[in-house]
Amino acid sequence: MLNRKFTTFNSRTNHSLDVAHNLKNKKPEMKKLLILIVFIYSNIGFSQSKAIDSIQIKSTEIPAEYKPSEKLECQAIQSKLFYENPDMYSFILGETIDKRFQTFEYDGKKGSILYFEFDKDAENGKGFIEGLLWGGKKPNKAHPEQIITKGKIMIILSFPFKSKIGKQLTELIAEK
Numbered sequence: 001m002l003n004r005k006f007t008t009f010n011s012r013t014n015h016s017l018d019v020a021h022n023l024k025n026k027k028p029e030m031k032k033l034l035i036l037i038v039f040i041y042s043n044i045g046f047s048q049s050k051a052i053d054s055i056q057i058k059s060t061e062i063p064a065e066y067k068p069s070e071k072l073e074c075q076a077i078q079s080k081l082f083y084e085n086p087d088m089y090s091f092i093l094g095e096t097i098d099k100r101f102q103t104f105e106y107d108g109k110k111g112s113i114l115y116f117e118f119d120k121d122a123e124n125g126k127g128f129i130e131g132l133l134w135g136g137k138k139p140n141k142a143h144p145e146q147i148i149t150k151g152k153i154m155i156i157l158s159f160p161f162k163s164k165i166g167k168q169l170t171e172l173i174a175e176k
Contacts, residue, residue: 049166076145109164114157114158157170
């Protein structure tokens with residue numbers, strides 16, 4: 001019995017030494033694999049959405065009089081708060097994959113286009129967002145935001161009610 005225990009202990013020790021020896025010899029391969037895994041995860045977390053890229057307005061698509069700005073300009077506080085924290089509604093809309101905005105000014109009127117990409121179909125949450133932003137069934141002077149969905153993308157155009165710039169940008173986005 002004693003001899004059997006000793007043999008088992010030696011077998012385990014030898015096995016552990018073999019494993020350690022094999023790992024030591026495969027160190028360069030493991031290092032390469034680890035670098036590859038880190039690279040993949042870092043790109044997943046920090047890459048921007050190509051879906052939003054395809055919908056965003058390019059400077060060549062709008063008149064030169066439309067001046068871009070880096071400042072978020074929402075017409076109502078609700079759209080600004082939603083942009084700042086869309087994850088508050090993730091139980092309805094899904095997790096936010098990406099969000100961006102573009103701001104334009106024309107003829108003294110300015111506003112922003114808010115882009116959101118969710119991990120669910122954005123159309124499913126459109127009714128909720130309409131109620132959140134408008135407080136009713138359609139936009140009005142106090143809450144003029146237009147809402148467009150395209151698959152997992154939700155676009156909110158926040159421009160003055162019935163403004164020329166708001167109408168033109170809404171049509172441009174809807175056509176994409």
